[in-house]
Amino acid sequence: MNPGYELPVDNVNYNFAFLDEFAKREIRRNILKAISIPGYQTPYASREMPMGRGFGTGGLQLTLSLLGAGDTLKVIDQGADDSVNAVNLRQFVELTCPGANTTERAAEANIIQSRHRIPEDKLTADQILVLQVPTPDPLTIVEPSEARRKIMHGEGDYAPLLTRLYEDIVQFDEIAISNRYPTRLNGHYVIDSSPIPRFDVPKMHQSAALILLGAGRERKIYAVPPFTDAVPLAFEDVAFRTEAFLDSKGERRQCDRCTSVTSYLDEIIHPDGSRHWQCSDTGYCNDRCAQLQNAECEEARP
Incomplete structure (x- = not known):
C-alpha cells in the first residue's frame, strides 16, 4: 500500500470499513x-x-x-x-x-x-x-478428507490426534508441538x-x-x-506444559528492558554475538518500562 495514497472517504460510493x-x-x-x-x-x-x-x-x-x-x-x-x-x-x-x-x-x-x-x-x-x-x-495433520473430518468432529473422535501426540512422546519424551x-x-x-x-x-x-x-x-x-x-489435549502422565525460559542455572529469565519474569520472551542476538531477552509483547513491555521509569529502558527495541 502506498503510504501517500488516501482513500476517498468522503465519496458517497465508498463504504465504511471497506466491506459492503x-x-x-x-x-x-x-x-x-x-x-x-x-x-x-x-x-x-x-x-x-x-x-x-x-x-x-x-x-x-x-x-x-x-x-x-x-x-x-x-x-x-x-x-x-x-x-x-x-x-x-x-x-x-x-x-x-x-x-x-x-x-x-x-x-x-x-x-x-x-x-x-x-x-x-x-x-x-x-x-x-x-x-x-x-x-x-x-485434524488436517491426521485426516486429509474434510468430509471425514466433519464426522470425526461431530462424534468427538480425536483418537488419531491423540495418537499423533503419543508418537511425539515416544520420539522426543514430550509433546513437541510448539x-x-x-x-x-x-x-x-x-x-x-x-x-x-x-x-x-x-x-x-x-x-x-x-x-x-x-x-x-x-x-x-x-x-x-x-x-x-x-x-x-494431553495425557494424565504427560501433562501439558508451557515454555519455561530458564537460564543455565535453572532460573526463570527476565526481560532485559522491563524485568518481567511472567511474559513470553523473544531471544535477540546482537551483531556482537551477545544474546538478550525481551518481551514479545512490545506494548506490554513499553507500559512496564513507563511504570517502572527504568532509565535503562529504550524507546525502541534494539
Missing part, C-alpha cells in the same frame, strides 16, 4: 453461529481483500465487520505493534474506517486483532480478541488454537473476553465464548 454491508451482516451472522457452538467451524463467504491471503485476511474481515466509529483497535503481529504486517493492517483500518481509533495499548482497545500472540495484559469482558488462522482444523496446540472446548470440539505459542494457550481458558478465530483462505470462523473451558 451485506458482507458484514453475513459475517456477523456466522460469528453468532460460531459463538453458539464453541469450537464449531462455521463456513462463510470469505471476500477478496486488497492484500495477499496469508497476511491476515480472515481476521481482518472479522475486525472490519465488528469495527464501528468510536471503537478502538490494536493490531499485533508476533507480539509487536511495529512489524510490517501490523503497521499495514493498522494503516488500512485508519484509511477505511473514519471515526475508529487505533492504539498500541491493549487496555485502551475494545477490539484486538493479533497474529501469533495473545496480549500479556489480562483481557476484560468489554474486549474482543480476533486471531488470524492459517489452518482452522487440527504452536497451534490442539485445545478442547467445553469437553467436545477440539480447535486449532492458531499459531500462538503454547505459552498463550492457557489464556483461552475461562477468558472474560470473546475470542474469534478467522481463516480467510479456508473460509471458516470459530469462537471461544467468554468463560468457556479451553483445555489443551
Whole structure:
C-alpha cells in the first residue's frame, strides 16, 4: 500500500470499513453461529481483500465487520505493534474506517486483532480478541478428507490426534508441538488454537473476553465464548506444559528492558554475538518500562 495514497472517504460510493454491508451482516451472522457452538467451524463467504491471503485476511474481515466509529483497535503481529504486517493492517483500518481509533495499548482497545500472540495484559469482558488462522482444523495433520473430518468432529473422535501426540512422546519424551496446540472446548470440539505459542494457550481458558478465530483462505470462523473451558489435549502422565525460559542455572529469565519474569520472551542476538531477552509483547513491555521509569529502558527495541 502506498503510504501517500488516501482513500476517498468522503465519496458517497465508498463504504465504511471497506466491506459492503451485506458482507458484514453475513459475517456477523456466522460469528453468532460460531459463538453458539464453541469450537464449531462455521463456513462463510470469505471476500477478496486488497492484500495477499496469508497476511491476515480472515481476521481482518472479522475486525472490519465488528469495527464501528468510536471503537478502538490494536493490531499485533508476533507480539509487536511495529512489524510490517501490523503497521499495514493498522494503516488500512485508519484509511477505511473514519471515526475508529487505533492504539498500541491493549487496555485502551475494545477490539484486538493479533497474529501469533495473545496480549500479556489480562483481557476484560468489554474486549474482543480476533486471531488470524492459517489452518482452522487440527485434524488436517491426521485426516486429509474434510468430509471425514466433519464426522470425526461431530462424534468427538480425536483418537488419531491423540495418537499423533503419543508418537511425539515416544520420539522426543514430550509433546513437541510448539504452536497451534490442539485445545478442547467445553469437553467436545477440539480447535486449532492458531499459531500462538503454547505459552498463550492457557489464556483461552475461562477468558472474560470473546475470542474469534478467522481463516480467510479456508473460509471458516470459530469462537471461544467468554468463560468457556479451553483445555489443551494431553495425557494424565504427560501433562501439558508451557515454555519455561530458564537460564543455565535453572532460573526463570527476565526481560532485559522491563524485568518481567511472567511474559513470553523473544531471544535477540546482537551483531556482537551477545544474546538478550525481551518481551514479545512490545506494548506490554513499553507500559512496564513507563511504570517502572527504568532509565535503562529504550524507546525502541534494539
